[in-house]
Amino acid sequence: MGALSARDLLLVWERGERRRPAERAQVLLAAACPELPDDALTALPLGRREARLFDLYRETFGTGLDLATPCPRCGATLEISLGIDDLGLGGGDAAPEAVEIEDGGLRLRLRPLAGGDLAAAADCADAEAARRLLAGRAVLEAARGGEVVDPSELSEAEIDVVSRALAGLDPQAEILLDLDCPGCGHQWQSLLDAADCLWHEIDAAARRLLREVHLLARSYGWREADILAMSAVRRRRYLEILAG
Numbered sequence: 339m340g341a342l343s344a345r346d347l348l349l350v351w352e353r354g355e356r357r358r359p360a361e362r363a364q365v366l367l368a369a370a371c372p373e374l375p376d377d378a379l380t381a382l383p384l385g386r387r388e389a390r391l392f393d394l395y396r397e398t399f400g401t402g403l404d405l406a407t408p409c410p411r412c413g414a415t416l417e418i419s420l421g422i423d424d425l426g427l428g429g430g431d432a433a434p435e436a437v438e439i440e441d442g443g444l445r446l447r448l449r450p451l452a453g454g455d456l457a458a459a460a461d462c463a464d465a466e467a468a469r470r471l472l473a474g475r476a477v478l479e480a481a482r483g484g485e486v487v488d489p490s491e492l493s494e495a496e497i498d499v500v501s502r503a504l505a506g507l508d509p510q511a512e513i514l515l516d517l518d519c520p521g522c523g524h525q526w527q528s529l530l531d532a533a534d535c536l537w538h539e540i541d542a543a544a545r546r547l548l549r550e551v552h553l554l555a556r557s558y559g560w561r562e563a564d565i566l567a568m569s570a571v572r573r574r575r576y577l578e579i580l581a582g
Protein backbone atom coordinates (compact mmCIF):
# COMPACT_ATOMS: atom_id res chain seq x y z
CA MET A 339 0.00 0.00 0.00
CA GLY A 340 1.22 3.51 -0.83
CA ALA A 341 0.12 7.07 -0.06
CA LEU A 342 -3.41 8.13 -1.02
CA SER A 343 -3.39 10.10 -4.28
CA ALA A 344 -5.32 13.39 -4.39
CA ARG A 345 -8.12 11.65 -6.28
CA ASP A 346 -8.32 8.71 -3.85
CA LEU A 347 -8.15 10.99 -0.84
CA LEU A 348 -11.24 12.85 -2.06
CA LEU A 349 -13.06 9.57 -2.73
CA VAL A 350 -12.33 8.33 0.81
CA TRP A 351 -13.41 11.68 2.26
CA GLU A 352 -16.66 11.57 0.31
CA ARG A 353 -17.42 8.04 1.53
CA GLY A 354 -16.54 8.80 5.15
CA GLU A 355 -17.89 12.27 5.60
CA ARG A 356 -21.40 11.56 6.84
CA ARG A 357 -20.68 8.28 8.61
CA ARG A 358 -20.62 7.57 12.30
CA PRO A 359 -17.10 7.03 13.73
CA ALA A 360 -17.30 3.20 13.77
CA GLU A 361 -18.45 3.07 10.14
CA ARG A 362 -15.96 5.72 9.09
CA ALA A 363 -13.15 3.63 10.58
CA GLN A 364 -14.22 0.78 8.29
CA VAL A 365 -14.17 3.12 5.25
CA LEU A 366 -10.63 4.18 6.19
CA LEU A 367 -9.58 0.57 6.75
CA ALA A 368 -10.83 -0.35 3.25
CA ALA A 369 -8.57 2.40 1.87
CA ALA A 370 -5.64 1.13 3.96
CA CYS A 371 -6.13 -2.51 2.88
CA PRO A 372 -7.35 -2.43 -0.75
CA GLU A 373 -6.37 -6.10 -1.11
CA LEU A 374 -8.83 -7.34 1.56
CA PRO A 375 -12.48 -8.22 0.83
CA ASP A 376 -15.21 -6.66 3.01
CA ASP A 377 -15.68 -9.62 5.34
CA ALA A 378 -11.93 -9.76 6.07
CA LEU A 379 -11.93 -6.02 6.86
CA THR A 380 -14.83 -6.44 9.27
CA ALA A 381 -13.07 -9.34 11.01
CA LEU A 382 -9.57 -7.80 11.26
CA PRO A 383 -8.54 -7.71 14.95
CA LEU A 384 -8.49 -4.15 16.32
CA GLY A 385 -4.74 -4.16 17.02
CA ARG A 386 -3.98 -4.97 13.41
CA ARG A 387 -6.53 -2.40 12.30
CA GLU A 388 -4.76 0.33 14.28
CA ALA A 389 -1.42 -0.69 12.74
CA ARG A 390 -2.80 -0.67 9.17
CA LEU A 391 -4.51 2.71 9.65
CA PHE A 392 -1.31 4.22 11.03
CA ASP A 393 0.59 2.71 8.03
CA LEU A 394 -1.71 4.64 5.69
CA TYR A 395 -1.31 7.77 7.82
CA ARG A 396 2.49 7.48 7.66
CA GLU A 397 2.52 6.93 3.87
CA THR A 398 0.19 9.85 3.17
CA PHE A 399 0.96 12.44 5.85
CA GLY A 400 4.33 11.43 7.37
CA THR A 401 5.16 10.13 10.83
CA GLY A 402 4.29 13.20 12.93
CA LEU A 403 1.07 13.31 14.97
CA ASP A 404 -0.03 16.64 16.43
CA LEU A 405 -2.86 16.32 18.91
CA ALA A 406 -4.71 18.76 21.11
CA THR A 407 -6.74 17.51 24.07
CA PRO A 408 -8.30 19.30 27.06
CA CYS A 409 -7.06 18.54 30.59
CA PRO A 410 -10.04 16.87 32.35
CA ARG A 411 -9.29 18.74 35.60
CA CYS A 412 -8.48 22.34 34.63
CA GLY A 413 -9.65 22.41 31.00
CA ALA A 414 -6.36 23.79 29.64
CA THR A 415 -5.55 22.57 26.13
CA LEU A 416 -2.63 20.20 26.02
CA GLU A 417 -0.73 20.12 22.73
CA ILE A 418 1.11 16.90 22.07
CA SER A 419 3.51 16.04 19.25
CA LEU A 420 4.60 12.46 18.82
CA GLY A 421 5.88 10.12 16.15
CA ILE A 422 3.93 7.09 14.92
CA ASP A 423 7.14 5.07 15.04
CA ASP A 424 7.39 5.74 18.80
CA LEU A 425 4.02 4.08 19.50
CA GLY A 426 5.53 0.58 19.44
CA LEU A 427 3.11 -0.77 16.84
CA GLY A 428 5.55 -3.36 15.53
CA GLY A 429 4.35 -6.85 14.72
CA GLY A 430 1.03 -5.56 13.38
CA ASP A 431 0.64 -8.61 11.17
CA ALA A 432 0.92 -11.24 13.89
CA ALA A 433 -2.79 -11.91 14.33
CA PRO A 434 -3.78 -13.06 17.79
CA GLU A 435 -5.72 -16.32 17.64
CA ALA A 436 -8.66 -17.35 19.73
CA VAL A 437 -7.55 -18.43 23.22
CA GLU A 438 -8.94 -20.43 26.12
CA ILE A 439 -8.77 -19.06 29.63
CA GLU A 440 -9.81 -20.31 33.06
CA ASP A 441 -10.72 -18.11 35.99
CA GLY A 442 -12.13 -19.78 39.09
CA GLY A 443 -14.87 -22.07 37.83
CA LEU A 444 -15.24 -20.13 34.59
CA ARG A 445 -13.85 -21.45 31.31
CA LEU A 446 -13.92 -19.22 28.23
CA ARG A 447 -12.83 -19.48 24.64
CA LEU A 448 -12.59 -16.03 23.10
CA ARG A 449 -11.36 -14.21 20.03
CA PRO A 450 -10.02 -10.64 19.72
CA LEU A 451 -12.53 -7.90 18.90
CA ALA A 452 -12.71 -6.49 15.37
CA GLY A 453 -14.13 -3.41 13.66
CA GLY A 454 -17.40 -5.20 12.88
CA ASP A 455 -17.96 -5.65 16.63
CA LEU A 456 -17.48 -1.94 17.31
CA ALA A 457 -19.89 -1.08 14.48
CA ALA A 458 -22.49 -3.37 16.09
CA ALA A 459 -21.86 -1.84 19.54
CA ALA A 460 -22.40 1.68 18.14
CA ASP A 461 -26.15 0.93 18.13
CA CYS A 462 -26.22 0.20 21.89
CA ALA A 463 -28.17 2.55 24.14
CA ASP A 464 -25.30 3.12 26.60
CA ALA A 465 -21.71 2.17 27.41
CA GLU A 466 -22.78 -0.63 29.74
CA ALA A 467 -24.92 -2.26 27.04
CA ALA A 468 -22.05 -1.90 24.56
CA ARG A 469 -19.61 -3.55 26.98
CA ARG A 470 -21.99 -6.47 27.45
CA LEU A 471 -22.55 -6.83 23.70
CA LEU A 472 -18.80 -6.77 22.96
CA ALA A 473 -18.09 -9.40 25.61
CA GLY A 474 -20.90 -11.56 24.21
CA ARG A 475 -19.44 -11.34 20.70
CA ALA A 476 -15.83 -12.01 21.76
CA VAL A 477 -16.74 -15.12 23.76
CA LEU A 478 -17.10 -18.15 21.48
CA GLU A 479 -17.79 -20.65 24.25
CA ALA A 480 -18.37 -20.26 27.98
CA ALA A 481 -18.80 -22.79 30.77
CA ARG A 482 -19.39 -22.18 34.51
CA GLY A 483 -18.49 -25.16 36.71
CA GLY A 484 -18.71 -27.43 33.65
CA GLU A 485 -22.16 -26.12 32.58
CA VAL A 486 -22.39 -24.37 29.22
CA VAL A 487 -23.43 -20.71 29.55
CA ASP A 488 -24.77 -18.48 26.81
CA PRO A 489 -22.14 -15.72 26.26
CA SER A 490 -24.88 -13.08 26.43
CA GLU A 491 -25.70 -14.19 30.00
CA LEU A 492 -22.34 -13.60 31.67
CA SER A 493 -22.37 -11.76 35.01
CA GLU A 494 -20.75 -8.34 35.57
CA ALA A 495 -17.71 -9.97 37.21
CA GLU A 496 -17.40 -12.44 34.35
CA ILE A 497 -17.53 -9.59 31.81
CA ASP A 498 -14.62 -8.01 33.73
CA VAL A 499 -12.68 -11.25 33.24
CA VAL A 500 -13.47 -11.10 29.49
CA SER A 501 -12.34 -7.45 29.26
CA ARG A 502 -9.01 -8.20 30.94
CA ALA A 503 -8.46 -11.26 28.75
CA LEU A 504 -9.18 -9.23 25.59
CA ALA A 505 -6.66 -6.56 26.60
CA GLY A 506 -4.02 -9.28 26.99
CA LEU A 507 -4.98 -11.03 23.76
CA ASP A 508 -4.74 -7.91 21.57
CA PRO A 509 -2.70 -5.28 23.47
CA GLN A 510 -2.52 -2.92 20.45
CA ALA A 511 -6.32 -2.70 20.24
CA GLU A 512 -6.23 0.26 22.62
CA ILE A 513 -3.26 2.61 22.44
CA LEU A 514 -3.18 4.61 25.67
CA LEU A 515 -1.11 7.77 26.05
CA ASP A 516 0.16 8.83 29.48
CA LEU A 517 -0.52 12.54 29.74
CA ASP A 518 0.23 15.11 32.38
CA CYS A 519 -0.94 18.70 32.48
CA PRO A 520 1.86 21.25 32.98
CA GLY A 521 -0.72 23.72 34.36
CA CYS A 522 -2.29 21.74 37.23
CA GLY A 523 -0.17 18.57 37.42
CA HIS A 524 -3.11 16.23 36.73
CA GLN A 525 -2.09 12.88 35.22
CA TRP A 526 -4.37 10.70 33.12
CA GLN A 527 -4.50 8.25 30.23
CA SER A 528 -6.04 9.10 26.89
CA LEU A 529 -7.02 6.73 24.12
CA LEU A 530 -5.23 7.32 20.81
CA ASP A 531 -7.54 6.29 17.98
CA ALA A 532 -5.86 5.72 14.60
CA ALA A 533 -9.07 6.28 12.61
CA ASP A 534 -9.67 9.63 14.37
CA CYS A 535 -6.10 10.78 13.68
CA LEU A 536 -6.29 9.71 10.03
CA TRP A 537 -9.74 11.22 9.48
CA HIS A 538 -8.67 14.55 10.97
CA GLU A 539 -5.87 14.84 8.38
CA ILE A 540 -7.97 13.54 5.46
CA ASP A 541 -10.75 16.01 6.23
CA ALA A 542 -8.33 18.96 6.29
CA ALA A 543 -6.52 17.80 3.13
CA ALA A 544 -9.80 17.23 1.24
CA ARG A 545 -11.08 20.71 2.06
CA ARG A 546 -7.74 22.18 0.93
CA LEU A 547 -7.86 20.18 -2.32
CA LEU A 548 -11.42 21.23 -3.11
CA ARG A 549 -10.44 24.86 -2.68
CA GLU A 550 -7.44 24.40 -5.00
CA VAL A 551 -9.61 22.71 -7.65
CA HIS A 552 -12.16 25.49 -7.33
CA LEU A 553 -9.59 28.26 -7.87
CA LEU A 554 -7.76 26.53 -10.73
CA ALA A 555 -10.90 25.39 -12.55
CA ARG A 556 -12.43 28.85 -12.31
CA SER A 557 -9.29 30.60 -13.57
CA TYR A 558 -8.10 28.19 -16.25
CA GLY A 559 -11.19 26.16 -17.11
CA TRP A 560 -9.35 22.88 -16.39
CA ARG A 561 -11.25 19.72 -15.50
CA GLU A 562 -11.30 18.49 -11.90
CA ALA A 563 -9.72 15.15 -12.88
CA ASP A 564 -6.81 16.91 -14.62
CA ILE A 565 -6.19 19.23 -11.67
CA LEU A 566 -6.20 16.32 -9.20
CA ALA A 567 -3.80 14.37 -11.43
CA MET A 568 -1.18 17.16 -11.12
CA SER A 569 1.47 16.99 -8.43
CA ALA A 570 0.82 19.08 -5.31
CA VAL A 571 3.91 21.13 -6.17
CA ARG A 572 2.55 22.04 -9.60
CA ARG A 573 -0.91 22.94 -8.25
CA ARG A 574 0.67 25.17 -5.63
CA ARG A 575 2.87 26.91 -8.20
CA TYR A 576 -0.12 27.73 -10.42
CA LEU A 577 -1.92 29.11 -7.38
CA GLU A 578 1.09 31.28 -6.55
CA ILE A 579 1.08 32.64 -10.12
CA LEU A 580 -2.64 33.41 -9.83
CA ALA A 581 -2.06 35.20 -6.54
CA GLY A 582 0.51 37.36 -8.34
Ligand SMILES: [Zn+2]
Nearest residue numbers: 409412519522
Ligand atom coordinates in the same frame (compact mmCIF):
# COMPACT_ATOMS: atom_id res chain seq x y z
ZN1 LIG B 1 -4.78 20.66 34.03
